[in-house]
Amino acid sequence: MEQSNNTKICVVASSFVRYEGDYVGRRIYDLVNILSHRYEIHVIYLKYPTTIKETGNVCRLYHSHPIRYPYKIYPLSEVSTFESLKLIPLFVKMLTQIKRVVKSHNIDLIHAHWGIPSGFLASLAGGKIPLITTVRGLDVKLQTKQRIFQPFVKYALKKSTRIIALSDKLKQEATELGIAADKIHVIPGGVDMRKFQPFDKSTARARFRLPEGFILLFVGSLFRIKRVDRLIKVSARLFSDFNFHVLIVGDGPERANLEKLARDLKLKNILFIGRVSHDDVPLYMTASDVLVLPSESEGLPGCVQEAMACGVPVVASNVGGLPDIIKNETTGFLINDESEMETSLRLLMSSPQLAATIGRNALEFARSNLSLEKVAGQTEDLYASVLNERKANLLRG
Numbered sequence: 001m002e003q004s005n006n007t008k009i010c011v012v013a014s015s016f017v018r019y020e021g022d023y024v025g026r027r028i029y030d031l032v033n034i035l036s037h038r039y040e041i042h043v044i045y046l047k048y049p050t051t052i053k054e055t056g057n058v059c060r061l062y063h064s065h066p067i068r069y070p071y072k073i074y075p076l077s078e079v080s081t082f083e084s085l086k087l088i089p090l091f092v093k094m095l096t097q098i099k100r101v102v103k104s105h106n107i108d109l110i111h112a113h114w115g116i117p118s119g120f121l122a123s124l125a126g127g128k129i130p131l132i133t134t135v136r137g138l139d140v141k142l143q144t145k146q147r148i149f150q151p152f153v154k155y156a157l158k159k160s161t162r163i164i165a166l167s168d169k170l171k172q173e174a175t176e177l178g179i180a181a182d183k184i185h186v187i188p189g190g191v192d193m194r195k196f197q198p199f200d201k202s203t204a205r206a207r208f209r210l211p212e213g214f215i216l217l218f219v220g221s222l223f224r225i226k227r228v229d230r231l232i233k234v235s236a237r238l239f240s241d242f243n244f245h246v247l248i249v250g251d252g253p254e255r256a257n258l259e260k261l262a263r264d265l266k267l268k269n270i271l272f273i274g275r276v277s278h279d280d281v282p283l284y285m286t287a288s289d290v291l292v293l294p295s296e297s298e299g300l301p302g303c304v305q306e307a308m309a310c311g312v313p314v315v316a317s318n319v320g321g322l323p324d325i326i327k328n329e330t331t332g333f334l335i336n337d338e339s340e341m342e343t344s345l346r347l348l349m350s351s352p353q354l355a356a357t358i359g360r361n362a363l364e365f366a367r368s369n370l371s372l373e374k375v376a377g378q379t380e381d382l383y384a385s386v387l388n389e390r391k392a393n394l395l396r397g
Contacts, residue, residue, distance in 0.1 A: 007387065008040045010101055011062075012094075012122050013113040016045035021277030027189040027302050028113050034376040036061035039383075042101050044094065065101055067093050091117050098125035109387060112156075116149055119156035130386045133157060134164040135174055136189075137299020137320060154178065161386050164379070166300035167321020185382055188325070189300055190375030191366060196282050196309035198363065204287035208280075214244035214349055217288035217312075219281060219303040222252030227317075229254075229261055230294040234342045236265045242349050244269065249284055251275040285310040289355060290348055294341060298322060305370050308332070308362035313355050315344045325370070331362045 011032055015025035025045065032041055040063075047066035069090055098121060101107065110126045112118040112133045119133035133156055154177050157163055163184045165171040171184045205212070216235070220226055228248060235246050248258070251274050262270040276284065281303075285291065291307035293316040300321035307314050308325065314332035316322050326332040333344035348355045 005038065006040065007038075007383075008042070008105055008108050009035070009383070010098070010105070010107040010110045010122075011041055011043045011045075011113070012098060012110060012118040013043065013045045014118055016043060016047075016066075018047055021279050023275075023278040023281070025113075026278055030192055030372055031190065031376060031379065032062050034372060035380065038380060040105075042105055042107065044097050044101060046090070046094070063105075065097060067097055087117075091121060094118075095121045095125050098122055102126060102129060108390075109383060111383075112160075115153045115156045119160065120152045123156045123159035130161040130390050131159065132162045132164060132382065132386060133160040134166070135170050135299075136166055137170065137297070150177075161389075162382060164382070167324045169321050169324070170299055185378075186324075187375055187378045187382075188321075188370055189302055189305060190372040191302070191305045191309045191370045192372045193309055193367065195279075196285070196306045198311040199283060199286040201286060204283040207283055208287065210247070210287050211245050214242065215288040215290075216244060216246045216345070217249065217284060217291050217307075218247070218293070219249045219284065219291065219306075220293070220301070221250050222248075222254040222258060224254055225295060225297055226252075226254075227294045227296050228258050230338050230341065231292050232258060232261050232265065232267065232270060234338050234345065235270065236267055237342055238345060238349070239267065239269065241346075244349065246270045247273055247284065247288060249273045249276055249281070281306065282310060285312050288312060290315055290345065292341070292345070293317060293322075294335075295319060300324065304332075305366065308366040309370065311359040311363035313348060313358040313362065315341060315348070325365065327361075327365075330358070331365050332358060 013025055013028050017025055017029040032043060035041060042063045042065060044065045044067065046069050048069045094117060102125060107129060110122045110129055110131045112122040112131060113136065115133055115135050122131055157174060157177060157179045163174060163179060164187050165174055165184050166189055168186055171186050174184055175181050218228055218231055222228060231246065246269060248270065255272065259272060285307050291303065291312050291314045293301060293304055293314065295317050296319065298317065298320035304314050304316055304322065305325065308331065314326060315335060316326060316332065318334040318336050323334060326334055328334045335341045335344055
């Protein structure tokens with residue numbers, strides 16, 4: 001499908017898909033894939049190393065402007081202030097690239113994902129071009145985790161023409177930074193319902209030679225903030241009463257510590273799968289009985305939306321935007337501590353009928369509220385509103 005208008009959008013992101021099957025920046029990538037049928041889109045993103053051979057991006061409509069960086073990038077909340085200051089030369093490159101793309105391609109609108117660094121740098125480089133900044137979670141939370149970044153986040157949001165928050169909670173946190181509520185639009189991340197949908201459980205398990213019986217699943221990067229240690233500790237208490245396995249899909253700096261914890265607790269049914277292709281995630285979800293997300297902080301995590309789209313019950317921390325999509329004991333379970341996690345898992349493990357009902361409720365909610373097409377439509381409406389406002393201002397002035 002060809003682009004249907006001449007509007008030029010510059011998307012700025014600190015993470016974006018680097019190869020087919022990559023999970024990094026997947027939500028942004030999926031959104032760009034849809035919107036690039038409507039607009040000429042130029043994507044500026046940080047491209048850090050991967051051991052996987054690059055095969056090119058699936059979508060050929062958007063224009064890529066990667067900024068190569070020789071080191072693995074972790075969220076700013078996961079590194080010390082001193083370590084994060086080492087990123088300044090990289091941010092200078094990013095600023096220069098935004099200025100170059102905006103000028104050379106006559107950009108009409110900039111859409112920055114994350115308040116920092118993308119939103120802040122775009123607010124400096126874009127001049128009078130309208131700027132939409134999407135706050136995705138930890139960017140607005142850096143005000144409490146690393147106060148050195150607070151003025152940069154506030155500056156980016158105040159300079160933005162409009163702000164997209166993935167959840168009502170993130171909207172509230174943005175208003176606490178002094179941003180007017182009517183400037184903020186709540187639009188979730190969205191799920192590709194063609195990819196994430198229920199599959200046959202037996203077939204999915206056979207594909208990866210997974211064990212029989214009840215399976216708990218975690219999907220995500222293994223950072224401290226994800227608190228996978230909570231899942232392992234609770235599993236140790238459950239193993240005496242239930243026969244089940246725990247699949248931990250993902251990798252990161254905490255993996256060695258988590259593997260040691262499992263060994264120390266003598267848990268042999270904890271399976272560390274490591275990083276997998278994003279294309280395999282739907283099958284891992286369908287092969288499992290419950291997705292568990294024990295994070296201490298979140299925005300609106302994609303793995304929860306994906307699990308719901310697969311009809312899989314979710315037990316997740318009562319943080320961030322999760323209450324927006326999980327109605328406790330109806331479309332999933334919201335937990336506040338390890339004790340509540342254990343109680344919820346015991347209930348689901350003891351009652352297959354309850355688990356099936358919650359899975360169906362989650363699937364119905366996802367189909368009605370979380371489709372990528374619906375999210376793209378809401379984003380496009382916001383683009384049109386901002387561009388029409390800019391046009392009206394130019395005519396007046």
